Amino acid sequence: MTFPPIQEQLDLITRNTVEVISEEELKKKLEKSSLTGQPLKVKLGADPSRPDLHLGHSVVLRKLRDFQDLGHQAILIIGDFTAMIGDPSGKSKTRPQLSAEEARRNGETYFEQASKILDPSRTTICYNSEWLGSMNFSDVIRLSSHYTVARMLERDDFERRYQAREPISLHEFLYPLAQGMDSVHLKNDIELGGTDQKFNLLVGRDLQREYDIAPQVCITMPLLVGTFGEEKMSKSLGNAISFSDTPQDMYGRTLSIPDDLIETYFRLLVPHPETPAHLFMEIIRQNPREAKRTLAREIVSLYHSRTEAVKAEEHFDRVFVQKKAPEDIPEFSFDSPSMPLVDLLIELNAVKSKSEARRLIQQNAVQIDDEKIGSIDHEVTLGNEARIIKSGKRKFFKVTRK
Known part of the structure; x- marks a missing residue:
């Protein structure tokens, strides 16, 4: 197999990375790959604790796609076994463990979503329960003997919890060892991860040495800051833009990011922009609002289409902007001549619970025919003429009586 020139590969691989351990080893592996015609095995581990992927996941997935485009082998590890342990990375307390069924079920959707970025025909997918699940207790003892407690406590989050006298369960020490065994089993050349995964990646590198395997090169990618502009993107923090978001939601959430994140989002999330990078930087300086609209169109186009991006805008x-109702509002009809507003919001699936409905109403976030409703006891009268219900900023419904 023929690969691009070494420097061309290095330029693409190192673009947007935080750290490569080490670039010298990476270059040697690329040189050997070019000489032998054998693609490098590049591994990315995915902990399926949450089944929905968001743009934060796309940063490292796009780096894996870079390797695919260069002709190397992409290996996506669904950590169904390690998810039952719970990754302690960046956690201030013990993380809840998933059952085998939950981990496998969540993992089933991961590859489908990741294929929006990866080329599925050139991606090998593995579940680490295939080899970790067959280890017996003596295997675990033997594995544990390769690492000391002192080395484990060098990890920042463990050290903080130890100093604060917060409990650290022994099974949490096993997580990086189990992830490291993935690298031993696969004999991969490179492992990718976010900066919060650096310790785990280095454990894999150390364990490969212990098992007389050429140590992997570790490449860390930046953690994407969420839409609020403070903490890293996370579904649990409500600051995420998901792969599965509608074009309208994806566009709107992108516009909500702080101005100082526009350049970072463009650089990390848009691999082949319609607007050249140097022109986009000029737009940011002259008109941040227009730059954000351009960014939002680019992101929606990646996960949907150019046509959907235009429609979303x-x-x-x-x-x-014009404060009008959207043109394509879903319509619902009910038998009753009237209905409590709280119950109506539940029926429309505008909210998940009555408490959420009451909260929205009390926050003046619910409108009927452009009139804000502030009473949680409000009764909605229904007739032949459609009434427009607005819940929150983006949800609209037409309701009539049957």
């Missing part, structure tokens, strides 16, 4: 302008 038109929807946003109509609803949030």
